[in-house]
Amino acid sequence: MRRLFFLLPLLGALFLIGWLGYPILAGHNPQVLPSALLDKPVPAFDLPSLEEGDGSVTSTELATGAPVLLNVFASWCAPCRAEIPLMRRLVDDGAITVYGLAYKDEPKATRDFLKTLGNPYKRIAVDRNGRVGIDLGVYGVPETYVIDGQGRIRYRHVGELTRSVVEEQLIPLMREIAG
Amino acid sequence: MIAELGHLALIAALVVALVQTLIPLYGAAVADPRLMAIARPAAMVQFLAIGISFAALTQAYLVSDFSVVNVAMNSHSSKPLIYKISGVWANHEGSMLLWVLILALFGAAVAAFGRNLPLDLRARTLAVQGLIGVGFLAFILFTSNPFERIPNPPLDGNGLNPLLQDIGLALHPPMLYLGYVGLSTTFSFAVAALLEGRVDPAWARWVRPWTLAAWCALTAGIALGSGWAYYELGWGGWWFWDPVENASFMPWLAATALLHSAIVVEKRGALKSWTVFLALVAFAMSLLGTFLVRSGVLTSVHAFAVDPDRGLFILGLLAVAIVGSFILFAWRAPKMESGGMFRPVSREGGLVLNNLIMSTAAATVLIGTLYPLALESMTGEKVSVGPPYFEATVVPIMIPAILALGIGPLLAWKRANLKAALIKLWPSYLATAGMAVVALVLLGAPVGAILGLSLAVWLAVSVLVEWADRIKLFRIPFGQSASRAAGLPRAAYGMSLAHLGMAVFILGAVGETFFSSEVVRYVDPGDKIEIAGRELVFEGVEHRQGPNYVAEVGIFKLEDGEVMESERRVYPVEQTSTTEAAIRPRAWGDIYAVLGEKADNGRSTIRIYVKPLVLWIWIGCGLMTLGGLVSLADRRLRVGAPGKRRAEAWTPAHAGMDAGDD
Numbered sequence: 001m002r003r004l005f006f007l008l009p010l011l012g013a014l015f016l017i018g019w020l021g022y023p024i025l026a027g028h029n030p031q032v033l034p035s036a037l038l039d040k041p042v043p044a045f046d047l048p049s050l051e052e053g054d055g056s057v058t059s060t061e062l063a064t065g066a067p068v069l070l071n072v073f074a075s076w077c078a079p080c081r082a083e084i085p086l087m088r089r090l091v092d093d094g095a096i097t098v099y100g101l102a103y104k105d106e107p108k109a110t111r112d113f114l115k116t117l118g119n120p121y122k123r124i125a126v127d128r129n130g131r132v133g134i135d136l137g138v139y140g141v142p143e144t145y146v147i148d149g150q151g152r153i154r155y156r157h158v159g160e161l162t163r164s165v166v167e168e169q170l171i172p173l174m175r176e177i178a179g
Numbered sequence: 180m181i182a183e184l185g186h187l188a189l190i191a192a193l194v195v196a197l198v199q200t201l202i203p204l205y206g207a208a209v210a211d212p213r214l215m216a217i218a219r220p221a222a223m224v225q226f227l228a229i230g231i232s233f234a235a236l237t238q239a240y241l242v243s244d245f246s247v248v249n250v251a252m253n254s255h256s257s258k259p260l261i262y263k264i265s266g267v268w269a270n271h272e273g274s275m276l277l278w279v280l281i282l283a284l285f286g287a288a289v290a291a292f293g294r295n296l297p298l299d300l301r302a303r304t305l306a307v308q309g310l311i312g313v314g315f316l317a318f319i320l321f322t323s324n325p326f327e328r329i330p331n332p333p334l335d336g337n338g339l340n341p342l343l344q345d346i347g348l349a350l351h352p353p354m355l356y357l358g359y360v361g362l363s364t365t366f367s368f369a370v371a372a373l374l375e376g377r378v379d380p381a382w383a384r385w386v387r388p389w390t391l392a393a394w395c396a397l398t399a400g401i402a403l404g405s406g407w408a409y410y411e412l413g414w415g416g417w418w419f420w421d422p423v424e425n426a427s428f429m430p431w432l433a434a435t436a437l438l439h440s441a442i443v444v445e446k447r448g449a450l451k452s453w454t455v456f457l458a459l460v461a462f463a464m465s466l467l468g469t470f471l472v473r474s475g476v477l478t479s480v481h482a483f484a485v486d487p488d489r490g491l492f493i494l495g496l497l498a499v500a501i502v503g504s505f506i507l508f509a510w511r512a513p514k515m516e517s518g519g520m521f522r523p524v525s526r527e528g529g530l531v532l533n534n535l536i537m538s539t540a541a542a543t544v545l546i547g548t549l550y551p552l553a554l555e556s557m558t559g560e561k562v563s564v565g566p567p568y569f570e571a572t573v574v575p576i577m578i579p580a581i582l583a584l585g586i587g588p589l590l591a592w593k594r595a596n597l598k599a600a601l602i603k604l605w606p607s608y609l610a611t612a613g614m615a616v617v618a619l620v621l622l623g624a625p626v627g628a629i630l631g632l633s634l635a636v637w638l639a640v641s642v643l644v645e646w647a648d649r650i651k652l653f654r655i656p657f658g659q660s661a662s663r664a665a666g667l668p669r670a671a672y673g674m675s676l677a678h679l680g681m682a683v684f685i686l687g688a689v690g691e692t693f694f695s696s697e698v699v700r701y702v703d704p705g706d707k708i709e710i711a712g713r714e715l716v717f718e719g720v721e722h723r724q725g726p727n728y729v730a731e732v733g734i735f736k737l738e739d740g741e742v743m744e745s746e747r748r749v750y751p752v753e754q755t756s757t758t759e760a761a762i763r764p765r766a767w768g769d770i771y772a773v774l775g776e777k778a779d780n781g782r783s784t785i786r787i788y789v790k791p792l793v794l795w796i797w798i799g800c801g802l803m804t805l806g807g808l809v810s811l812a813d814r815r816l817r818v819g820a821p822g823k824r825r826a827e828a829w830t831p832a833h834a835g836m837d838a839g840d841d
Contacts, residue, residue: 006508006509009456016467021494076776
């Protein structure tokens with residue numbers, strides 16, 4: 001009986017190791033934040049375009065028949081600045097199409113930002129008060145959504161896009177969606 | 180060339196560590212003194228080899244050798260010298276190298292100072308220390324080689340995360356590692372004792388200084404990290420219950436418990452298997468901390484190397500260390516217990532209470548930290564357990580600890596008179612009641628604050644009462660009291676200082692938690708900001724050029740004409756920005772100003788905090804560390820002191836029971 005008592009720490013340790021090991025073995029990644037809107041249509045919006053005299057950008061426009069990316073960004077966010085060159089390269093290669101959502105940002109600041117860094121976006125919707133951001137459940141800028149040809153959200157990436165994220169996750173997913 | 184030398188030295192260290200493990204263990208098993216004697220030189224050579232390797236990496240950083248991947252990823256030629264050096268350990272590979280360097284340092288220290296240890300205990304301790312080295316050196320060489328080269332070196336490096344370019348962060352990791360890794364020594368001692376199947380008071384006498392040394396470094400390391408968070412992150416907080424902060428707090432709690440239970444083993448020969456268990460747990464907690472930081476299983480500001488393979492490797496090391504040592508524990512510990520019967524009301528009873536509380540707190544923090552992982556594994560739901568949980572659990576657990584802490588040191592060993600001790604504490608009751616009344620009536624403080632301040636006063640006054648009791652102040656002529664005070668062992672002063680440090684810490688924490696004020700608003704240059712009865716003038720924003728950054732400097736002027744400057748720095752190389760809060764520290768409270776985002780029409784967002792007593796948080800931690808060091812300097816504990824007494828201490832079981840400390 002007394003001996004069993006001394007076995008308790010060992011049992012605790014085995015339990016702990018299983019507890020810690022399972023998420024790694026099962027391939028969980030704490031950085032992944034699944035969207036609550038997964039496989040649901042993009043929340044409806046009708047926002048002014050950043051280009052003056054360009055009319056408005058609507059959520060239905062995202063359903064292009066082919067997968068596109070929706071990138072939530074702002075001129076005041078440093079990682080957004082960092083991911084622009086990568087997106088520009090991929091757009092130039094014809095690998096992706098990106099729509100922009102300028103989140104809680106002043107249009108002039110956004111325009112200056114894109115003037116210095118170059119513009120990877122096909123069109124940019126201006127979400128001045130962050131309303132659409134709330135509908136989307138934006139966690140923090142930048143965020144990037146993969147939208148399929150029917151305008152449904154298929155994936156959300158929170159944080160800066162890096163080469164490995166794009167090449168290993170977004171592009172394969174988009175290929176798969178496009179069939 | 181030098182990088183290859185460093186790599187080679189690291190491989191050599193792995194080989195030596197293997198020798199240090201296998202030969203002395205075999206030697207101890209067959210009782211061959213020549214084989215056991217190999218442990219000492221091996222530990223020193225291992226330290227030397229890792230030292231060469233560490234020097235080689237440092238050299239690559241100093242000369243900005245960008246053909247080394249690690250340097251190219253984490254350094255930049257325009258970085259100030261100090262951050263080129265601290266860059267060595269501000270990344271995964273380099274920090275693991277620092278980890279093994281400190282591990283080998285402790286091994287070499289046991290080898291150097293342990294001449295008085297019985298040969299077999301020393302051989303086994305060093306062998307276990309060597310085995311830990313084998314695990315981590317293999318980890319570095321197979322998964323995180325810091326000396327990897329790039330075929331086409333870039334012209335300049337990526338730079339170091341600007342948040343880490345800070346003096347606090349240059350010192351925080353080495354200090355914390357000294358603490359984490361220092362606990363490896365007590366772990367090795369504990370495993371050696373289990374292998375031998377016996378623990379006598381002299382073992383505790385050896386374990387205590389090593390625990391104390393590690394505990395001091397851990398306390399200082401945690402305080403440095405918290406100080407860094409306070410002034411560098413610009414949120415005005417000092418403890419966030421972040422998983423990685425918890426990962427350093429758990430070993431601290433375990434080490435604190437160990438420190439106290441080792442006294443009971445030393446003085447009374449009781450609690451042996453419990454103390455061995457705590458020594459195992461304390462290091463297991465350190466390994467767990469390393470795992471949480473390095474594997475990225477939990478999201479945290481510290482998780483800079485998210486790599487499942489590395490996570491699995493460290494988990495494997497953790498598994499071998501704890502499962503192996505707990506199997507040994509389950510097998511050997513039941514035979515080790517002595518008949519140390521004792522009464523609840525006694526010094527040892529008080530120390531047991533301390534142990535119960537510290538372990539409960541450690542378990543509570545452990546559960547809170549790992550709960551999100553478990554929940555996600557089982558249901559896929561993501562939660563984060565934050566300050567509300569920890570504040571609601573850990574704080575109430577600590578209240579009885581503080582109450583008991585005031586009384587415990589006044590209790591005698593074996594059988595104490597609780598009533599006499601409680602009567603001696605009359606000044607504490609008066610002071611505590613006085614504080615409560617002042618807090619209630621004058622400050623109109625909330626209940627939590629009254630409780631906290633009263634506890635701080637209770638503890639501080641009780642520490643003084645205990646000291647006065649020892650030197651018989653006012654009961655014998657003053658001169659005699661003074662000479663008694665001079666004659667008290669340093670360990671006694673160490674204890675008083677550390678306990679006083681705890682009181683001071685509580686004072687600071689309560690002040691900051693309950694009495695802080697905050698103002699967030701837009702300002703135009705020339706605007707006045709009123710906060711907590713004070714007034715600041717926002718003078719405007721200036722642009723400045725730093726060595727490797729450009730800064731917007733917000734200038735604030737206080738009523739007394741003093742100028743405070745808060746910076747928003749943009750580091751062009753790293754493409755990131757940091758905030759440098761302007762802090763005017765004062766004993767009664769800090770004024771803390773942060774320049775925020777630029778708003779429309781030339782206005783700026785600013786945040787101003789007044790944080791009463793916050794400085795005392797770190798002064799308290801400093802006192803605790805100092806107390807540990809003073810205690811460490813006690814003649815009877817001094818690790819390297821040539822001691823006839825210690826050599827004798829190995830025969831009689833209760834040789835440690837001398838009156839000097841009571």
